[in-house]
Amino acid sequence: MSRGAWLISRLLQIVPTFLLIGLAVFVLARLLPGNAVMAMLGDRGTDEAVERMSHALGLDQSIFVQLVGFLEGVMSGRLGDSLAFRIPVTRLIGERLPVTMMLTGMATLFALLAAVPLAFVAALNANRWPDLVIRGIFQVGLSSPIFYVGLVLLTVFAAWLRWFPVGGYGDTLWERVYHLFLPAMTLGLSFAAIVMRNLRASILGVIHAEYVDFARAKGLRARVILTRHVMRNALIATVTLVGLQIGSLLGGAVITETVFAVPGVGRLMVDSIFARDYPVIQALTLVLAVFVSLAFLVTDIVQMWLDPRVGR
């Protein structure tokens, strides 16, 4: 199979993936314990009201009609209205999603900026003091829960030093970066620790490879050996890990956004769960699952670009 064919088949894979995600979300929403409509209406759940609402939501129709209707709605971008905010779910998520994207994007950037160079420093000084210091610090980062790290950063940098705001978001790009700085640090810390450990291990695996010795035997500069022969091969394993971590990063965003009062989809998810805002929960699950599978797609493409053996 050629690489082009591999790429096309990988892209096509996304279609059944999305269908399955849609199906899973649909089924899960109907597996929720108790009657969703009753739960939504709470105290106002008179028989009549329940019936009216069930009819409005199409819940009185057969399951297949509901499924087709649901999938049609998803395709055409009609995901219903939020029960709590009384606006279309798509608009609500459209406003909140960019905030979370920016937060996770910044967190990923911070994590990689810290983890990649430090992994090299640690690996090249394996078991000597720079390695021990770096690993020690990241070990602490890895074992501290996100909300705790967030509170510590808030206390020190926002409350005491007043370098950063305690929460919220902003209007201009710069303001937003400024507001999301501490949250992104918080969210990125454990991610950085995971990437650092993994990359350090793969560098140590690669650095004693025969082809690296052969590169030394060629009389290449240390920098060339490191970037061309060591880094590229070490990154192949780590890229997969980074991709797989996107899911947990989104999980972490839920907590981070709550601690720092960031108006993203993470907090929206929490609020919606408490408010039993089913249309929002359902749509968010859908959007986040699609986002994660797109992240996997990008990971695979980067992987293909780094490793010529993929897809041949």
Place this chain on the structure above:
Amino acid sequence: MSLLSVENLHVTFSTPRGPVHAVDGVSFGVGAGEVLGIVGESGSGKSVTLRAIPKLLHANATVSGTVRWRGEDLHAMDDARLRAVRGGQVAVVFQEPMSALNPVLPIGVQIDEVLTAHTQFDAAARRKRGIELLGLVGIASAATRLGQFPHEFSGGMRQRAMIAIALAAAPALLLADEPTTALDVTIQDQILKLLLRLVGELGMALVLVTHDLGVVAETCDRVAVMYAGRLCETGTVHDVFLRPHHAYTHALLRSMPGEGAARSMLVPIPGQPPRIDAPVPGCAFAPRCTFTEARCATTRPALVAMADGHESACYAAARLGSEIAA
């Protein structure tokens, strides 16, 4: 003066299970246009010796002794000078063709980087030289092959690609560790002929590690026989093969099937090579030797000149006589 001289080389690996004395006092020299064969059983320290020369061993290896390149102490060179020697003047062909090429870089790039490091060629000239090199080692449709990755090459082609890379900057010395093991007989011949042509025409020196005494007989001027990290005997191929002065060489030649010479692989001698984690006080070969005397087990025999250019470390040298009537 020899191009390369190795004096009293010792290599000790520190391993979790204690030190391993892989190379234990090896000395030899190679002159321009000369071909030295290094033979010995598996584990006798041939590859480690070869890697120690351009300082390719890792931090777990303690290396002592002197390695001189054109009279200059190679292990005392600064980084820039060492880089210029490695690949530019002293090139290496590794034993494992499957793992010595970088899996994520096209073969062309892996040749090109040697030329970039050691020549003034521009990109077009480097590409031309790359095609020429692959052709030289017998890889067809070289221009296409330059863009391919190692996994698209067969084992034999990888080995030839590695030889092409080593030869790229026209080194003055090639250290080749079993360069023809993965090749079939015809291609093996072709590669050896190519190397001998470079030796003859360009005066390249060649150190050839091999298991194959037939190859040594056909291609080498001189031979060094190693056993358990030690040098047993060196001399011209003619002298050593016809009149071995070391009991191990003697046994080795006798263990060859048929009438010596043509293309015979080493057949192991009964018994096991010694463990090299504890230094043996006497001769390492003594336990398997049929010529032993009392001092063999207690006092290590020194490498002494037996005849002009023929050295051996064996107390029984004189008693071996002319038993090899090849």
